[in-house]
Amino acid sequence: MKYNFDLIIDRENTSCVKYDLRKEYFGKADVIPLWVADMDFETPDFIRQAIIKRAEHPIYGYGIKSDSWYQSIINWLDDRHRWSVAKNQISFSPGVVPGFTFAMLALTEPGDQIVVQPPVYFPFFNSVTDNGRILLHNELIENNNYYTIDFDDLEEKLRHPKTKILILSSPHNPVGRVWKKGELERMVDLCYANGAVLLSDEIHGDLILSGQTHIPTASLSPKAQEITVTFMAPSKTFNLAGMATSFLVIQNPELKAKYDEMLNALHLNGGNIFGALALEAAYENGGDWLDQLLNYIEENVDFTQDFLRKNIPRISFQKPEATYLLWLNCKSLQLSDEELRSFFVEKANLGLNGGIVFGPGGSGYMRLNVACPRAILKQALQNLSEAFRDH
Ligand SMILES: Cc1ncc(COP(=O)(O)O)c(C=O)c1O
Known part of the structure; x- marks a missing residue:
């Protein structure tokens, strides 16, 4: 069609x-x-029809995330990104910004330092400073409108004992980079060596232009899997931002337990029934x-x-x-x-x-x-x- x-x-x-x-x-x-x-x-239409059909049922009570919800995510990641994940590695968030904010709250204390790579999606800044954490800028290097990472500066910032997290935009908004395997590996190595968690915001990971391949950070290696929390969503891909529905993949059980505990403590695990449906319809047919x-x-x-x-x-x-x-x-x-x-x-x-x-x-x-x-x-x-x- x-x-x-x-x-x-x-x-x-x-x-x-x-x-x-x-x-x-x-x-x-x-x-x-x-x-x-x-x-x-x-x-x-395959998303609209799923929503309309459910809307016609006259009761909109509490919903659950069905097995088919999880399965649609698992299949999508396998098909589009050659990434195999399990149901018990998937968590929910009512949006990627809330998601990395909850993760930060769960994994750090006020006064801890968090590295971001500007120029970057600006809610990264507020999420950190609104919650009493300290922002460190690892500014990207620009050369002829092409951006790369300043690894020496990143290493210096990660080495500080108060630095607990790197928030990565992958692909990067707004500079449009799809990070290459070598770049991702170096970021993972530096985080791993310095005991930092890598929050990998991959909300744009489906919007890859010709000749490029997006590599989910956590799929790189067991080391990457151990320290990465991945944020994904159908919102950019299928224009569903108003549905407030996204998910995380966390393959380190300890990190996942901490995230889930925070989400439950904030009582935000429910989501909305239309968002859940839209995600499933998008990933199944999109x-x-x-x-x-x-x-x-x-x-x-x-x-x-x-x-x-x-x-x-x-x-x-x-x-x-x-x-x-x-x-x-x-x-x-x-x-x-x-x-x-x-x-x-x-x-x-x-x-x-x-x-x-x-x-x-x-x-x-x-x-x-x-x-x-x-x-x-x-x-x-x-x-x-x-x-x-x-x-
Ligand atoms: C890098 C990045 N993360 C997160 C978001 C927004 O996520 P959400 O609407 O799910 O909170 C955007 C939206 O532009 C974005 O560019």
């Missing part, structure tokens, strides 16, 4: 962040919203849809790169290895971060995330979400090009 990603769907007045918070976030309710990381494509989605996203990425090269060569980006997020280098415009944001909003009528919110290394960048029908992307790029005409 051929899915239609060109279809434009009106999302206004659905209480959604991306459209209905524009006035509040950008000061203008009509910017083309290419910011928060969800997609403007319709949810595939392979072909996902392959087609990835083709479409890749074409959007290529279209953007082509357009910028021809029309706005002052903005550049490295083609991402994963995700639908483009990390636009706007440094040659020589604008402050406030001016840059204002240029996009006021002159181009575009709502993007300013790079500065992603922490050190984010200044002078804008993050563009291209998970939208091509006609919207074309209009957005046209707007930008016209804004440059009068700049």
Whole structure:
């Protein structure tokens, strides 16, 4: 079956962040919203039908996670990532951000240090500081818009006796890297040698572009398995973020017991019945849809790169290895971060995330979400090009 990603769907007045918070976030309710990381494509029918069928049953009482829920995860990880996991290694979380926050609470004490690798998905920062832990920045190294890890700095930070966790974004949001086996192995080795736990946020792990392979960190080796807590979800892959449903794989029984104890202590183990159903329907039926989605996203990425090269060569980006997020280098415009944001909003009528919110290394960048029908992307790029005409 051929899915239609060109279809434009009106999302206004659905209480959604991306459209209905524009006035509040950008000061203008009509910017083309290419910011928060969800997609403007319709949810595939095999997920919608599962939800509708359940919604027609008139009682929405407490739910359980059935054997088929676990099995759908096990099959998906085996099929898409060649990773074999067992039911008793899977835990639930009502979202990946809550999940790594619970894990941090379970595995560290206030005052402990946690390493993150900016520029990075900014809730990593708040999750740490809101809970009285101390944030350490292992800033990525940028070379010609391509990012790598500063391993010497990472080692120094992990060596400190108060450092207990590395939070890894794999693939990395916003720089779009799919970490290679050697890079992952070095991070695992450094964490292992220094007694740190590696929280591997793999929420973008299904959104891999051509020529790349995502390796779940924990699948690397027994050593990796011992120290890694993996966070995954159908939310980015199938556009189900509003379902607040994700899961963890924890193969070290001691770490898993600590996580599960925290989740139970917070009384957040229940989830919601529609989220559970959506996950199962997505993983059972979603392979072909996902392959087609990835083709479409890749074409959007290529279209953007082509357009910028021809029309706005002052903005550049490295083609991402994963995700639908483009990390636009706007440094040659020589604008402050406030001016840059204002240029996009006021002159181009575009709502993007300013790079500065992603922490050190984010200044002078804008993050563009291209998970939208091509006609919207074309209009957005046209707007930008016209804004440059009068700049
Ligand atoms: C790296 C990363 N982790 C987590 C999330 C959000 O996870 P959730 O909505 O499940 O809390 C995002 C969303 O953009 C993300 O990019």
